[in-house]
Amino acid sequence: MNLRYCEKNRVRGTTESKMTSLPISDVQAALAGLIGQANVYADPADKARYETGARYGDGKAALVVRPGSAAEVAAVVRYCVDTGTPLIAQGANTGLVAASTPDASGTQVVLSLERLRGEIAIDRANRTATVGAGVTLQELNDKLAEHGLCFPIDLGANPSLGGMIATNTGGSRLIRYGDVRHNLLGIEVVLADPPGQVLDLMSGLRKNNTGYDLKQFFVGVSGAGGIITRAVVQVHPLPRQTATALIVPTSQEAVLELLIALESEFGDFLTAYEGMSSSTVQSVIDHVPGVANPFAPEPIPDYCLLVELAATSSREVLGVDLQSALNDFLERQFDVLVANAVLDGGPDLWKIRHSISESIRHQGKLIAFDIAVPRSSMVDFQTTARRMLEADFPWLRLFDFGHWADGGTHFNIVWPHDATPAYDTDTVEKLRLAIYDLVVRQFGGSFSAEHGVGPYNERFYHRYASPEAQVLSGKIQQAIDPRHALGQVHFGPSPKP
Incomplete structure (x- = not known):
């Protein structure tokens, strides 16, 4: 087998390559000489866990290399750049936009950073x-x-x-x-x-x-x-005291008003303000062992908020018990902003929040959106997006949750396995454009609030980033890496065909 080397030349949003061929055994031998044979994987079984992303990015690596120091990373980078070898850095491989996994070509070398540990x-x-x-x-x-x-x-x-x-x-x-x-x-x-x-x-x-x-x-x-x-x-x-509550707002509009009131009352003590829809909480209860309805015997509400306060001072030093203060605050808000609340749930409430992504995978084919809009636009966005889904994609199910306090939301949509029509990639692309156009163009938001830009969503970067920003970003990338040897995203302009 020959490994095909390429010098990347981005044209019209694709990668055109100037190729030469070299036996993969030569490449393997050269890299083994730099970092040791035990740290160069060529066997498919050894490479497998480095080839599959957390959500997207199933590919095939030519080799996996595991340097153990900065000097060894430098040696591998030097060799690969000088020879034109496609090289991809990979950490714990938990990313969600395919930026750290190889493509299907089988020509890319994965450089795993898992051995770069040393003393903390x-x-x-x-x-x-x-x-x-x-x-x-x-x-x-x-x-x-x-x-x-x-x-x-x-x-x-x-x-x-x-x-x-x-x-x-x-x-x-x-x-x-x-x-x-x-x-x-x-x-x-x-x-x-x-x-x-x-x-x-x-x-x-x-x-x-x-x-x-x-x-x-x-x-x-x-x-x-x-x-x-x-x-x-x-x-x-580390916090010395924390307070938690799972709150049912009196309305969707009350979600933002309650956030403003909490910030006014507690200031920097407010550490988290997480929203979860009823379908999302129900999914966790249905699919994660040991999680029950925290509102029982009442049903799960349409929407609820996980609130956390934290202080690095003890009750004695601070002169305040945060849980009591939070409880008193919520009592004053009953029937105004708060319809119901579960108080002092601690780790049990956080288990619901942290189990969401795991649970909704059981519901069908996930179509995930990691988006953000200004906090003041969150209510209007949620309302507009829900209406659009009901009108144009009624067979899909919404499992939304996220960080109201910073304007971020995981607007995750599932195509059920038994839905009619059957899953269709063209329809998914139409849905993505509809949601992202709404987020970016109508509400001035971001199509990638947390996960970054990778091969999975690079096309949306070129759709939404301003031409001026793309030109400047391309100049910076060109100055740092004129051969585009590292990274899988081209941040400069991508001419339309």
Whole structure:
């Protein structure tokens, strides 16, 4: 078998390639010489778990390489760029836009970062952690907990830190702590140009106003131009008390009014404000063991809100019991903004929220939307989108949930297995355009609030990003990686046919 090398030349939104052929055995031998034969996988069984994405992106890798240091990453990048070998960086492979999985060609080399671990260095005084790109979120938080600290990006998956930076993940507690970008102080990155050069931006400074913040060029671009190997992240004190409630609003309009009232009453204590429709909660109850209707014996309401308050001070120091304060607040809002509430549910309520994605996979073929609109537009968007679905796609089912506090929502739609008509990709594309046009063009929102841009949704980037933004983004990408050797997305203009 020969491995086909290509020098990418993007034309009309596709990749045209200048190809040469070289036996794959030669490539395997060269990479094994750089990082050791045990860390180069060619056997289909060994490669399998690196070839399938969390939701999309089933492909076929020519090889999988697992470097164990920045120096080894640099050596692999240098070899692959110099020879024109297609190379894809992959963290924990939990992404949802196919940015870290190979395509079906069988010509791409997957560079897994899972061995980039090393010691998690915690600086308590500076409140920072220095981590390898292969360290997972759970591993980092387990280590931080020993020091009373946490990295509070709350996600349903367990990604690696390198992948979290490359996609700029957000999560359920973004309103309090921000996304990864807001908590990132420094990175070490292996560049595509010059091939394999290691750029050390490993600063632990929170204040550094000395020109371009170069690390930001590698945040949220899914591996374009460079491979992150280490990072310095800001960490936070663990909460010493929390309060939770599952709230039924009196109306859809009351959802936003209640959020405003909570922010006015509790300020920075508000850490999460998550909305869930009745179909979504019912799906969890039906398909996740150990989860029951929290409102029993009453039925599940049309819509409910998971609210969390948190404080890093104890009740004694703060002089306030947050759960009692939240309960008192909700009592004052009964019949005004609150129709019902389940108080102090803690982990049981969060289990419902964190089990949603797992549960709705049982309902049929998932058509997922990771979108955001201004908070002030959330009610109008939800109403307009629901009416459009009922009118134009009545056989589909909506399982929506998400982060009202930051304007984000997972507007997930399922095509039931037994629905008529049967699943059809042309109709799905029509649905996607209808939803995204509504989000972006009518409500000034984003077609990708959290998951980033990858091969799965690159066409929508070119549809919605302004021509001026695409031109500037293309210039930046061209300057960092003139051969487009790293990353699977082209951020410059894509001429229409």
